Amino acid sequence: MFLGGFGAFFAFAVFSVMFAVAALVVSFILAPKAPSENKKSTYECGMQPKGEGQINFSVKYYMFAILFIIFEIEALFLFPWAVIFKKLGLFALIEAFIFVFVLLLGLVYACQKDLLEWRR
């Protein structure tokens, strides 16, 4: 089997990357360059920025990342079910519904705890 049956996928990936790289390279080669001190500054007109651009983020946002991974694992385990859904029939459908229902309880709990609220 060619590339494990993913030959078209890899060819697509290679060509899409090549399109992006080609656009960047061609514009880099063809574009006229006349750099100056003013052009390199962050804002051409307006306030002069001071210091570094990096700031600390609140740890609260980490909760979103953890919740994201949890629901991603849920989606991942529904993937093999979806592939052979027709062969497995009603029993597997009920199994998947129980699986989703338990995690739906978790989602309700997260809403109750205001975990999904984007706080500043």
Place this chain on the structure above:
Amino acid sequence: MEFLNSAVFLIFAAMIIFSSVFAVFAHKIEYSVLSAVVCFLSVGALFLTLSADFIGASQIMIYGVGVSILLAFAIMFTGKDSPKSLYLTNPLRVFLGFVLVLTFLSVLIFFISPVLDPKSDGAFSSYGSFAAQIESIRQIGTAKFIGRRIFCDYVLPFELLSLLLLAGIVGVGYLAGGSKKDV
């Protein structure tokens, strides 16, 4: 065709090696994380080339996306005062790292070599000839195989997994619960 398969496999293997080495030796923590993400995605692509679509998808989804986001968040939490350069300075740590890698490598070779030896009675010898064994190993990582095992043989562990994930959500709620007042 076989040559092209090997070529793509070697390209991804080289990408894994170079990106992981760069992740260790990069001078800036942002570069380390970016190159670790490249390493995760290459491992996923490597599994896809070996027709293990479920393992490849899980590698890309959990490591290439989820863990990468966790790493990116972890960097955004660090202030600009934290040390930027990450040289390997402690010789004891370097030594222990080498010992760990060699141990892991020997364990890996110990477990893999009987399976790949055509003459031995490996773990898959009941499948018949060497080619049939390879074909049966190739089936293991596919979503069809894993779906059949999960939804026919291992129903209870699958449902327990949802409870485990629920416990994770509750844990996040418990950790975040303390900071509710200072909104």
